[in-house]
Each structure stands twice: as structure tokens, then as C-alpha cells.
Amino acid sequence: MGESRMNAQPDFTTAFQDEIPNYRAITDGISSLSARGTRVRVAHPRSAWVNELEKQFDVLTSLRRGWDGYAGVPVSFTCAQFAANLVERLYVRSLPAPQLVPMPNGTMRLEWHMNEFDIEVDVLGPYDVVAYRSDLLNDSEDEIEIQTDFTELAEWVAALAADRVQLQEVAGG
């Protein structure tokens, strides 16, 4: 883009945006212009999972050193924040929230054990995830390493809600 014009630009704030539910400007925070406005934005609503787990996230990031009887450290804030992001992304209304398990070195894990599946998701850091699934009905195991694309993991989680017994009967299993 070329030279800018020389006319001064007055301060603008958004028109009536507070009345729009779930509004959040995409540049909120990084734009210096938003700091000049005085309107309060409504935060993104969070899923039931994140609401339910917020306290547990707080517990895990506040663990004392040695919580495991050895040299365990609390879950790092960055790791927990990324895990919360992941929990939000994987949310399925009909399913229970994952169980949160701290690891001694400051990372953490999400676990589901239901519908004859074991799913364990190791959040080793931002964009550094290893997910493991054991299918107890078919006696099979899978492991995937994930950086940004959680589509396959989301399919694993969605399968926790599938009617597997009926599927097996239909398949003649």
C-alpha cells in the first residue's frame, strides 16, 4: 500500500457493538487503537468443558514442587493454556469433559476412558501433542503426533459418543 494522506483521523469507537452478543474484535489487544476506546467487549462464551475444568487447570498450575513425591513441578502456564485451547476445540456437548492429569515435568494429559475406548492426549507444549487411543472392542491401538491440525483427534473424541454396541451388532460382531 502506498503513501498515506495527511488529513488527521479522529478517534473512532465501534457503534452499538456492545449490544451484539458474543462480540469480540479480532485485533483486541494487539491493536493500540482499541486501547483508546472505552467500550467493554463481551468475551467469547466458553464451552461447558472449559467452565467445568477451569478450577482444575488452576489446581494443576499451582501444584507445589514435589507434588508426586519426587521432583514433580506444576503444569506450566503455557502448557495449560494450550491444553485449554485444545479442550475448547474438541468440545462435544453430549460427552463429559476430559480428565486432566499432570505430568511431573510440567506438561499435562487429557484422558477419556469410556465407550470401550481409552484416549490419552499428552500436551507437551504449544503445538506439541501426542495422542494415543486404544480400542478395547477391536483390540487395536493408534498413536498420532499433532502440531496444529486436530481433525483426527476430534474424530476420535466424537467416536466416544457413538453407539458402539449397536454398530457391532449391525456388523455382526
Added chain:
Amino acid sequence: MAVQPYDEAEIGDEDKIIRRVPVHHLVWDENGGQRRRRISSALYAKSTEPQQGMSVEVEALMLKDGVDPAGYVTSDEFPGAVAFSAAEIRALDLMVGYDPIKDDPVLPDNPYHGEVWRKTEARRFTGAQTNGLRDAAKWYVQIEGVELK
């Protein structure tokens, strides 16, 4: 932990190697038609630092010092413990050695501390190693209402 991974010859194959079970490593499992409490496989994970392993205690060292192992390894935060034989650990292509904790600014001294290491540098135990530890583990101090796996 500055000790380089190694396998301690003084630890006999029959010696018990203890791993504490913290409350945060207990999970609910609804598979198999009933809801039950059990130990997460997270208990059998190693540190992701390539040269670090999985913390344990060596029972023989405690007995030699006249320390009650069950009382030493448990508290409200880690109410239970499991144990494997050194042979079971070695059968998984792992090593077990001494790694005493002393003069740490935060942690209490633990002269009975040891580590279970992989023979090669890696972020994790293999799936077979994790499952093998889980299958070999027996209660040393049982937590009521909690299953091993």
C-alpha cells in the same frame, strides 16, 4: 538429577523397586460396563528430558537403613505405591540405578531415590515399556477402592 543413566549392579533382579502413586494420577474408567477408579498410565511415564527417567525408590536401601518403606513413600498427597521387581524392569529393556536426592533447595533429601531409564535417549518410554510397567506393577501400599489398571 545429575546422574547419567546406568544400570546398578548392586540392585538384584529380585529387589523391589517402588513408585509412589499421587492422587493426581488416579482417574475414572467407565469401560467394561462399570465406573471404577484406577491408576492412570501417566504414572508409568518418564520425564520428557531425553536423559531423564522415571523416579522410584529402592526398597533394599530403606530396609538396610531400618526405614519403614511403606511409611516413607506415602503421604496424603501420594497415598499409595506400586512396586516392580528389578528383573521386570530390565526385561522391558530399561535400566534402574541409584539417584539420591541431596541438598536440593526445595526437595527433602531422599537417599533411597532411584531412576528407571531407557537405554537410549528419548522423550518417552515406548508403548510396550509403558504397558509393561503397568502390567508388572503390584500394590505396595494399596489405595482403597482403586484398581491397578
Added chain:
Amino acid sequence: MRRPDHLPDFTDPPLDEVVLGVQFAPVPGYASVHSMKVWDLFRADFPLVQELPALEPQFETFGGVSAQTGPRIQIGAFPVGSRLWFLSDDENHLIQFQPDRFLTNWRREPNTRPYPRFEGLAETFDASIRKLGVHFESDFSYRMDINQAEVAYINIIPVASFSDAGTWFELWNGGTFEVEALNTSFNEVIRGADGKPFARLSHQIQSVLTADGKQRAFRLSLTFKGKPAGTGIDAAMEFLAAGRDAIVTRFGEITTKEAQRKWGKVE
């Protein structure tokens, strides 16, 4: 750095602010008391300082049903310190620093200045982030581990009426509606050559007013945000250049020919 030939060019674009930024793993051992030494790195050109609340970490992930890029969640002990703004004398340039983020903003106000072009901003950003990186290595033995980068272009388009949206945007076909307020946004997933998603291009059009309600404008914000291919500064700079490319190309696609003529599109 040379401006790519294929990008649309304007002599008088409605650009109001450009932001370049990276997010990195928090500096281990950093405490608020260290902020003075960070400011010292930039103080010669940025002699003014302000303190603001810290920005929360953000991560662009993909897959699943949720379109949100992350909840706002207060958990545990946030990395120490708040966010500092280091401002130039004319306040048109600023650096934003906190223990896990570094951004630079150019803005048209308060003292109207010519837009220095992306190439100029990127060069300055590159030099600044490398200076910061050297400081982290020498004082904290920390090699910057970048996990996110973003570039944002914010445009202000003065209008007589919000019903004029169709005059400016190809997206809008409002006919004869009397529009009181407009807020529309959408995200596009950006995939790499390997087909894997790595960034989002977010679009937002908002109707804005001055405090006295007398002047109207549309704010068009285009933000490219995601994970660079590597964790070093070079990879971040490549990501920012790709983001600029996507944003300027998209700007040309979603604004009308009539609007582009008014902004002096170079044919």
C-alpha cells in the same frame, strides 16, 4: 526486502494501523525487574513508556467443531510482569513487550505520518526482535522459541452513512437497507503446500463512530495469525511476509473497484 510486484498498490490507502508480532515460550527466570534492561535496548528510538495488562497466550489450532481460537481463561500464575509499550517521540510507532510476546505497531495517529510500507516496518521489526533475542541469550541463556506470529492491517474508511457498505465492500449487497450498525467477521483457514492448516486469515468489518457520534467510518481489520514453519526469527519473518501477501491480496478482492479508485490504485 522488495515489495512483490503482484500485490495491489495504492497511493492513498485507508490504512490506519499495522501490527507485526510474535509469541514465544516465556523467558525462564524473567522478572519485572528485568524490564528496564529490555527498555534500554530500544529507549533511544522509543523514549516513552506505558504499562498495560498483559495479553493472554493465543494459539491457532484447527479441527473439531469449535470455530473459536481459544477461550479466555484465567489459570495459575501468569508469567510475571505486565505488558509494556515503548513509544516513539511522535507516538506513531510503538513496541509492545511482555515476557512471552513482542509486537511492533505503526499507526497513522496521533501525528499523521506517511505509511513507511511493510518493507520498512518488517526491517525494523527484524532488527528489533534480533536485538531482543541477543539480550535473552546473553542474560537468560534463552534462545527465543517462537510458537506464533501475526500481522494485522487495520483500515478506517470514513463514510457518510453505514448504508454505504456496498460502495466499499464486494461482500455486502445491502440494497436499500437503512443500516444502523454493521459487524461482520469470518475466518479463512490457510493451508501450506503440504495441505496442512497453519494459519488463519481473519476478516472483520465494523461500523465505528467518533465519541460525539458525528463522524462515521468502517473499520476493516485483516489479521493473519498462526504457527511459523520453524521456531526461529527467520521462520517468523517469512511467516509475516506471507501474511502481508495474503492480507493485501485479500484487501484487493473484498473492496470494490470504485473504492480502490478513490484510494489511488496503481494500475
